[in-house]
Amino acid sequence: MKLQNAPSTSHAVNIYVTNATVTFQDNSGNTYTVAVPNAQVTFDPNATTATTSFDANTNTWVTDTPYGTAGNTFLDAVALTLANSLPGGIKPVTWDGQISSDTAGVTINWQWAAAVYTNFSSNYALLDVKPTDDTKASSYQNSDHAGTPETYKPYVIGGARGGGGSNWTGSYSGTMSQTCQADANS
Numbered sequence: 731m732k733l734q735n736a737p738s739t740s741h742a743v744n745i746y747v748t749n750a751t752v753t754f755q756d757n758s759g760n761t762y763t764v765a766v767p768n769a770q771v772t773f774d775p776n777a778t779t780a781t782t783s784f785d786a787n788t789n790t791w792v793t794d795t796p797y798g799t800a801g802n803t804f805l806d807a808v809a810l811t812l813a814n815s816l817p818g819g820i821k822p823v824t825w826d827g828q829i830s831s832d833t834a835g836v837t838i839n840w841q842w843a844a845a846v847y848t849n850f851s852s853n854y855a856l857l858d859v860k861p862t863d864d865t866k867a868s869s870y871q872n873s874d875h876a877g878t879p880e881t882y883k884p885y886v887i888g889g890a891r892g893g894g895g896s897n898w899t900g901s902y903s904g905t906m907s908q909t910c911q912a913d914a915n916s
Contacts (some may be wrong), residue, residue, distance in 0.1 A: 742774040743833045745910070747806045750827025757817045762810070766827065767854070769806035773797055780868040782861035784854035791854070793861050801863025804876040805840055809850055815889070831910035839907045843875075843900035846889030847882055857881055875899045 750766035768790040780795035782804050793804050806827075825842055851857060857879040860870045870880055878898040886892065891900030 740775060741833075742772055742776075743831060743836055745769075745771040745773075745805070745836070745838060746828075746830045746832075748828045748830075750806060750825065752808060752810075752823065752825050754820050754823040756820060764808055764810050766806055766808040766825075767791055769793070771795070771803060771805060773803075780861040780864065782859045784857075784859075786853075786855060791859075795862055796867065799862045799864040799867040802841075802876045803862050804859060807854075807859070807877055809852060809854070811850070811852065818889070829908055829910060834911055835909060837907060837909045839905050841902040841905050843877070843892070843902050844890035845892035845898060845900040846887050846894075847879075847885045848887055849885040850879070850882055 747766075747769040750768075751763050752766060753761065753763045755761045767784070768788065769792075770790055771793045773795055775797050777794055777796040780793070780799055780803070782791065782793040784790070785792055791804070791806055795803050823842075823844075829838065829840075831838075858870075858881040860872075860874050860876055860878040860880055861868050863873075863876045865871060865873055870878070874880070874883075874896075875898060883898055886894055886898055888894035891903075892898075893901075
């Protein structure tokens with residue numbers, strides 16, 4: 731999933747994702763519900779570099795980014811390891827979770843994507859996830875999409891919403907939008 735259209739303000743704004751799941755059913759009627767880690771994205775007017783890391787202690791993706799970066803910002807991700815492949819064309823795929831902010835009135839637009847890898851780590855800290863599409867805002871000075879697992883790019887193949895090659899994240903879904911109320915627990 732991606733975060734688009736960074737809020738415009740003079741103070742840091744945090745976006746939170748909690749209790750998220752992805753649910754889908756294969757063509758045999760088997761239902762899969764996958765728990766997604768929590769996420770915190772901070773848009774910080776004082777930040778000079780965008781970063782994404784994974785905090786295993788809190789099961790949380792943590793992304794910090796300056797305002798005004800080009801393109802999308804990484805929001806959240808989960809890896810699903812399968813013993814057997816899934817057939818193509820699975821619909822619907824439902825992402826469900828709670829999105830909130832410490833700043834009332836912040837509107838976020840998000841999309842999801844999926845890609846297939848022949849080799850991948852369940853240790854998210856080893857993935858080296860690109861935090862933003864921007865070609866200069868992070869240590870990954872390339873045109874890869876936000877959410878690209880930079881360490882595992884050689885293992886991407888066609889499948890899910892991606893065609894392989896250089897489509898590291900897969901194609902985006904339609905855009906969803908939500909205006910957040912202030913999170914009292916932030």
